[in-house]
Amino acid sequence: MIKNIAVFCGSSRGADPEYSSQAKKLGQKLAQRNITLVFGGSKVGLMEDLSDSSIRAGGKVIGVMPRLLYDKGIGHEGLSEMIVVETMHERKLRMNELCDGIIALPGGFGTLDECFEMITLAQLGIHNKPIALLNVRGFYDPLVQMLQHMVTHGFLKPAHRDMLIISPCLDEILQKMENHIELS
Numbered sequence: 001m002i003k004n005i006a007v008f009c010g011s012s013r014g015a016d017p018e019y020s021s022q023a024k025k026l027g028q029k030l031a032q033r034n035i036t037l038v039f040g041g042s043k044v045g046l047m048e049d050l051s052d053s054s055i056r057a058g059g060k061v062i063g064v065m066p067r068l069l070y071d072k073g074i075g076h077e078g079l080s081e082m083i084v085v086e087t088m089h090e091r092k093l094r095m096n097e098l099c100d101g102i103i104a105l106p107g108g109f110g111t112l113d114e115c116f117e118m119i120t121l122a123q124l125g126i127h128n129k130p131i132a133l134l135n136v137r138g139f140y141d142p143l144v145q146m147l148q149h150m151v152t153h154g155f156l157k158p159a160h161r162d163m164l165i166i167s168p169c170l171d172e173i174l175q176k177m178e179n180h181i182e183l184s
Contacts, residue, residue, distance in 0.1 A: 002130075002174075002181055004062075005030060006038040006099035008114040009046040010107035011074075019046060019106045022136045024053040026105065026170055031059025033174070038098045040091070040114075041065035041083075043076040046105055051076055064094045092117050101130040101177045106139040123160045130180035132165035132173045140166065 013020045023046040030037050031054045040047050041063025051061050060080045069075070070084050085091050092114055104115040121127050133140045144166060150156035165176045 002035055002100045002177055004036040004038055004099045004101075005177075006095045006102045006118075007050055007105060008040070008102065008107060008111045009050060009105035010111060011040070011042050011045040011047055012108075013045050013049070014106055016137055018137050019139070020049045022134060022170065023049040023105055026050060026103065026134065027053030027055075027059065027061075028057045029170060029174065030054055031057035034059075036060040036062060036080075036098075038062045038064065038095050040110075041076055041079070042069070042074050044074055046107065048076065050105070051079065055079070062098060064091050064098070066091050088113075096121065096127065096129075099129065100181065101132070103132045103134055103173065103177075104140075105134050106136055119160075119164065122163055130165060130177040131163065132167070132177060134170060134173060135166055135168045137168070 009023060027037060027050040037051065037054045037059055039051060054061050055078055063076055063079045063082045065075050065084055066088050067084055067086055075082055083094060085094055096118060102118045104111055118131055122131060147156060147161045151158050151161055165173055167173050
């Protein structure tokens with residue numbers, strides 16, 4: 001059973017309002033399912049939308065933020081818990097320790113960095129947590145094409161590409177994550 005999900009997402013809201021809408025739906029659904037949200041701790045962008053919706057729905061929300069960002073005053077103050085770490089590396093390590101699964105919403109370099117570190121750890125057998133891309137309006141389609149390109153050129157095994165759960169449907173992602181946990 002999934003008790004804690006780490007969500008990686010943008011510190012901006014992006015160009016399409018649907019990104020914000022899906023972040024809010026995700027936060028609300030996690031709270032409704034009594035799943036603790038573990039996220040980057042920021043009060044801006046999709047991170048704010050995600051965490052605020054979870055809090056409003058009565059969910060437990062844990063932020064993990066590097067001191068450099070926390071000292072800039074962008075830490076969310078209404079969380080169940082805020083964990084301040086020294087580096088971005090420590091942030092990823094701590095979020096991995098706290099979660100049973102990972103979902104990536106749309107985002108930029110930070111989102112990809114966090115997500116790919118978790119995928120790499122799974123590929124190496126360091127963890128067996130489900131990892132999903134919420135493919136809002138095809139946001140991750142170019143990445144999915146790149147993953148196939150890597151398989152075609154012999155740099156990625158199909159089994160490793162297939163470790164990722166990719167769907168535009170939040171309910172499908174959560175169901176596949178539960179099934180992954182039950183099969184582990």
